[in-house]
Amino acid sequence: MTRAALACLIALCWTTGASAACRDDLIKADQDFSKSRTSLNAAANAAPAAKCAAYRRHVASLGQVSKVFARCDTSANKASNAAQTKAALGDFTQQMNDACKK
Numbered sequence: 801m802t803r804a805a806l807a808c809l810i811a812l813c814w815t816t817g818a819s820a821a822c823r824d825d826l827i828k829a830d831q832d833f834s835k836s837r838t839s840l841n842a843a844a845n846a847a848p849a850a851k852c853a854a855y856r857r858h859v860a861s862l863g864q865v866s867k868v869f870a871r872c873d874t875s876a877n878k879a880s881n882a883a884q885t886k887a888a889l890g891d892f893t894q895q896m897n898d899a900c901k902k
Contacts, residue, residue: 822872829861829868836861848899855896862889 836858843854
């Protein structure tokens with residue numbers, strides 16, 4: 801869900817003439833999110849320390865997405881995008897806590 805919201809926001813920024821800083825930050829957030837999600841999926845059957853590290857990177861990435869959304873999202877879906885990001889951040893934080901305490 802957050803990936804789709806991020807893609808829509810990037811597209812919206814390109815068509816509405818958002819600031820170059822927002823476009824750059826959104827692209828970086830998208831790339832970081834994609835990398836952390838791939839690493840998290842790859843760590844599914846990894847040792848606990850590797851899984852924990854992957855969760856930490858992904859939660860940090862989602863935190864960055866949340867900050868970029870808060871600053872750059874001027875769409876009518878801003879509240880929805882923020883809620884999706886917050887929910888995903890909460891879910892992955894819980895999963896990280898579970899994975900890191902083992």
